[in-house]
Amino acid sequence: MTTWRAPEIDRRHEPLVAGERAMLEGWLDYHRDTLLLKCAGLTEEQLRTPSVEPSGLTLLGLVRHMAEVEAWWFRENFAGQTVDYPYFTPETPDADHDVSDADAEADFATFHREVALARDATAGHSLDETFTEVGAKKRTFNLRWVYVHMIEEYARHNGHADLIRERIDGVTGD
Template identity: 55%
Template sequence: MTWIVPPFDRVDEPFVADERAMLEGFLDFNRATLLRKCAGLTADQLAMRPLAVSSLSLLGLVRHLAEVERTWFRRRFAGQALGPLHARDDVPEAAFELVDPATAQDDVATLLAEQQAGREAIAGLGLEATFASPRWGTMSLRWVLNHMNSEYARHNGHADLLREHIDGATGV
C-alpha cells in the first residue's frame, strides 16, 4: 500500500492576543501550512524536485524544518545535547540533497515530533528569556519565535511553487 501524506488541520492565529500568544499562534499556523502543502501526496511526489534548477522538494523542506526546529528550540535555546537530524560534513545541504521517498513517512513524523518538542522546550518561558549563542551572542526567545515565523513563511512560499508544479494544486 502506498503511503499518502495525511490531511492536517490548521487553526487561525489569534486576531487579538498578547505578544506571546500571537507569535506562537502565527508559528503554529505556519507549521500547519507546510504540512497542508504536503497533504494528499505520495512519498514519491513528496521527494520530487520539479524545478530543474533547484534541489528543493517538499520532503527536503520537511527535513530542513525539522532540523531548524531541533536546532533553535531544543539544541540552542533549551541547551539539550542532541545531534543533528540530517546534517553531514560531506553533504552541507543533506536535508535537501539526500531525500528518499522510503523515509518520507518517518520524516513527516519527525517534523511533527520536533514541533511538539520545541513547544515543550519553551513552555512557560518569557519572551525575554535568553541563551548564549557562540556565533551571535545573547539571543531572546522573542527573536527565536520571530525568526522561526520568517523561516516557515519563506519556505511555505517555496512549498506553494513546488506543489503547483507537482500536481497543479494551489492554495492551502
C-alpha cells in the same frame, strides 16, 4: 500494498486578537500547519519531486529541513540541549535536502516530534529570556527573536512549498 500519502491536516487559523506569546505561538503553528497542508495527500514520490532544475528543492526536503531548524533554534540554542540531528552531520550539512533514500513517513514523524520537543523546550520560559548562540558567532538572542525568526523561516519556505505543490498537481492556495 498501500501507498503512503502525507496526512490531511486541519490547519489552525492565526490568532486575530491575543497577547504577545499567544500571537507568536499561534502564527508559528499556522505556518507549521501550512507546510504540512502543502504536502497533504501527496505520495512519497510526489513529495520528492523537485521544484525546477537546477534546484533540487522538494516538499519532503523542506519538511526535513524545518525539523532540523526547530531542533537547532529551540532545543540546541535556546534550551542548551544536545541534539542528535536526524540528517545533518559535519560531513553532510545539507543532508536534510537529500531525499533520494528518504522515508517520508518517518520524516513526517520526525517533524512532528521536533515540533513537540520545541514546545516542551520553551514551555514556561519568558520571551525575554536570553541565550548565547552555539557556534563561532556567539551572538546573544532572546526567545522572542527565535519565534519571530521561525515565523519568517516558515513563511519563506511556505512560498517555496506553494510553488512546488503547484508544479506537482496544480493545487494552489494560501
